[in-house]
Amino acid sequence: MASIETLKRQVLAKGNLPTHVAIIMDGNGRWARQRGLPRTAGHKYGVKAVKKVVRAAGDIGIKYLTLFTFSTENWNRPKNEVSAIMNLLYETTRRELNELLENNVRLITIGDIESLSPKRRDILKDAIARTSKNTGLTLNLALNYSGRLEILQAVKQIAADIAAGKLDIKQIDESRFSQYLLTKGLPDPDLLIRTSGEMRISNFLLWQMSYTELYVTDILWPDFDEAAFYRALSDFQKRERRFGRVKQSSSER
Numbered sequence: 001m002a003s004i005e006t007l008k009r010q011v012l013a014k015g016n017l018p019t020h021v022a023i024i025m026d027g028n029g030r031w032a033r034q035r036g037l038p039r040t041a042g043h044k045y046g047v048k049a050v051k052k053v054v055r056a057a058g059d060i061g062i063k064y065l066t067l068f069t070f071s072t073e074n075w076n077r078p079k080n081e082v083s084a085i086m087n088l089l090y091e092t093t094r095r096e097l098n099e100l101l102e103n104n105v106r107l108i109t110i111g112d113i114e115s116l117s118p119k120r121r122d123i124l125k126d127a128i129a130r131t132s133k134n135t136g137l138t139l140n141l142a143l144n145y146s147g148r149l150e151i152l153q154a155v156k157q158i159a160a161d162i163a164a165g166k167l168d169i170k171q172i173d174e175s176r177f178s179q180y181l182l183t184k185g186l187p188d189p190d191l192l193i194r195t196s197g198e199m200r201i202s203n204f205l206l207w208q209m210s211y212t213e214l215y216v217t218d219i220l221w222p223d224f225d226e227a228a229f230y231r232a233l234s235d236f237q238k239r240e241r242r243f244g245r246v247k248q249s250s251s252e253r
Ligand code: IPE
Pocket: 025, 026, 027, 028, 029, 030, 031, 069, 070, 074, 085, 196, 221
């Protein structure tokens, strides 16, 4: 199999990189079960994959990487699993802050981080503030995130702005609506990667993914690495995005 460096070179030579890659990091539980380990061990090893992919994305020049880290529905998991995930998140952010700074990564989040415990929220906010001037990869963590709730809060804010006379109904178009979403200012994802073989969106970026290219791999998230990431990029480079139009070369009328 081609080495990581070869894969990277091939992808770079081809050009046409996605600007924004979103990932549903799935399969931590199954990875652990296959090894007779508790689910929490899967999450712990999943962090290693996150580090590899963040580094690979920055290296190759991806501008935006959005990682689905925790959904609002994930609160319905057993209490010990939820707190293990939250602790990993907090520990990892704290431990990796220097690496983010060294690699010029800007950290942002989408989702409700205000309802996290103050300690966890503050460590995140500190990392966000301290990396805010970085100009390399924007690493966006979808954390306590729900695509439907995001759309609902946009609708509520729009209604409030209309009631306050700040907005006229006629002004509401797709671009204006996007300004009310948590992803305001970010381009829509060009590529969605989902690991562990599941063919679903699971309430992720519902508005933003209308024309996103989907890539599903059977690899379980803790086993996902630089090579797997570059293979996903290489697959994307072969796609023809039509956005509802016909092929560029087809000129029949
Ligand atoms: C993804 O892995 C991690 C989170 C959802 C936080 P899972 O924990 O969903 O792993 P599976 O799907 O049970 O294998």
